[in-house]
Amino acid sequence: MGPIWDTLYGNSTKVQAIQADLDLNKMTTITDTKPYVARSTINHKLSVAPMLDWTDKHSRYFYRLMTQHTVLYTEMVTTGAILRGKGDYLSYNDAEHPLVLQLGGSDVKAMTECAKIAEQYGYDEININVGCPSDRVQNGRFGACLMAEPSLVAECVNQMQSATNIPVTVKSRIGIDDLDSYEFLHTFIEEVSKADCRHFIIHARKAWLTGLSPKQNRDVPPLDYDRVYQIKNDFKDLEISINGGIKTFSEANEHLQHIDGVMIGREVYNSPYMLADADNEIYQSSSAKLSRSEVIDLMVPYIDETIASGGRAWHILRHMLGLCNGLSGARKFRQHLSECAGKDGASGQVLLDAFNKVTLP
Numbered sequence: 001m002g003p004i005w006d007t008l009y010g011n012s013t014k015v016q017a018i019q020a021d022l023d024l025n026k027m028t029t030i031t032d033t034k035p036y037v038a039r040s041t042i043n044h045k046l047s048v049a050p051m052l053d054w055t056d057k058h059s060r061y062f063y064r065l066m067t068q069h070t071v072l073y074t075e076m077v078t079t080g081a082i083l084r085g086k087g088d089y090l091s092y093n094d095a096e097h098p099l100v101l102q103l104g105g106s107d108v109k110a111m112t113e114c115a116k117i118a119e120q121y122g123y124d125e126i127n128i129n130v131g132c133p134s135d136r137v138q139n140g141r142f143g144a145c146l147m148a149e150p151s152l153v154a155e156c157v158n159q160m161q162s163a164t165n166i167p168v169t170v171k172s173r174i175g176i177d178d179l180d181s182y183e184f185l186h187t188f189i190e191e192v193s194k195a196d197c198r199h200f201i202i203h204a205r206k207a208w209l210t211g212l213s214p215k216q217n218r219d220v221p222p223l224d225y226d227r228v229y230q231i232k233n234d235f236k237d238l239e240i241s242i243n244g245g246i247k248t249f250s251e252a253n254e255h256l257q258h259i260d261g262v263m264i265g266r267e268v269y270n271s272p273y274m275l276a277d278a279d280n281e282i283y284q285s286s287s288a289k290l291s292r293s294e295v296i297d298l299m300v301p302y303i304d305e306t307i308a309s310g311g312r313a314w315h316i317l318r319h320m321l322g323l324c325n326g327l328s329g330a331r332k333f334r335q336h337l338s339e340c341a342g343k344d345g346a347s348g349q350v351l352l353d354a355f356n357k358v359t360l361p
């Protein structure tokens with residue numbers, strides 16, 4: 001674990017000491033000649049779902065301040081972006097581990113090349129997106145439509161794992177369109193697990209590849225948790241995580257009676273401070289829980305450093321709108337951030353000013 005966690009959850013609880021330990025410029029980039037260091041196996045009991053435009057490196061940094069153990073996923077990054085894109089889509093802050101790169105693609109050579117690059121960057125695992133239903137993704141022959149091509153997914157996993165030393169996992173749905181029988185899902189898991197994929201995250205809702213937008217397809221058709229439990233029952237040696245519609249850690253702990261891991265997406269994004277309870281409630285760790293005020297004290301220098309290196313306050317603060325949900329003044333907090341964080345010259349001070357509008361219990 002990095003120095004941030006030694007300090008946060010070690011002997012010292014002083015925010016000033018934490019700040020001294022935060023190496024805000026220590027971003028991992030492809031130019032780092034960082035040798036791969038084998039990491040201990042990730043504990044997948046809880047993870048924050050990959051969410052395009054939402055789980056970027058800024059929100060992940062913010063989440064990591066609140067939870068040491070929860071596994072974080074990048075947004076989906078396509079092989080095309082990595083191999084041909086102009087930006088550096090893979091950089092992250094070392095504090096973010098345990099961290100999984102989610103890849104979108106299905107060209108075996110490109111996927112393998114990207115897996116090697118991801119390993120050089122120091123990602124702990126790579127996850128293949130077999131769950132996104134969008135038209136654009138289907139046109140590129142990846143995402144949920146790959147559920148109909150288990151041998152291609154297996155070939156990707158096989159080649160990617162042969163070329164690297166990090167695990168390759170798959171995030172899928174329970175089915176697509178009319179291919180929604182239990183047998184269909186069973187065959188998919190069986191074929192891909194033969195390529196030695198040991199961890200599947202299953203969004204317990206089938207994907208409609210036509211007629212629904214990806215947004216609509218996150219709420220309909222209904223969730224079927226039993227189907228995911230059945231997979232765990234039939235593949236006891238595999239690690240199976242469940243995803244979809246989970247809102248609280250007591251719900252998560254219920255699922256964990258049947259399953260190995262729980263992945264939460266929208267609820268974390270909308271109410272991120274729930275993560276401050278994750279280590280205690282899910283991982284039964286006795287580490288100190290950070291107050292909102294401590295989280296803010298740690299985010300202010302991060303925001304200012306990001307601005308100093310060319311970023312904007314809004315890039316970070318847009319992910320923090322829900323931090324004070326449930327407190328008196330939460331609406332004013334959100335309003336202040338929305339109105340002020342995008343202005344020229346906005347800095348970490350905007351966050352402090354917004355927090356002054358909240359009444360702590």
Ligand SMILES: Cc1cc2nc3c(=O)[nH]c(=O)nc-3n(C[C@H](O)[C@H](O)[C@H](O)COP(=O)(O)O)c2cc1C
Binds near residue numbers: 051075203267
């Ligand atoms: C804004 C947004 C973007 C998403 N982007 C991705 C993505 O890049 N890759 C992926 O596998 N799933 C993506 N998803 C789906 C989530 O990972 C998750 O499966 C879904 O939201 C259901 O979980 P939840 O009910 O806990 O939110 C996205 C969801 C949202 C809300």
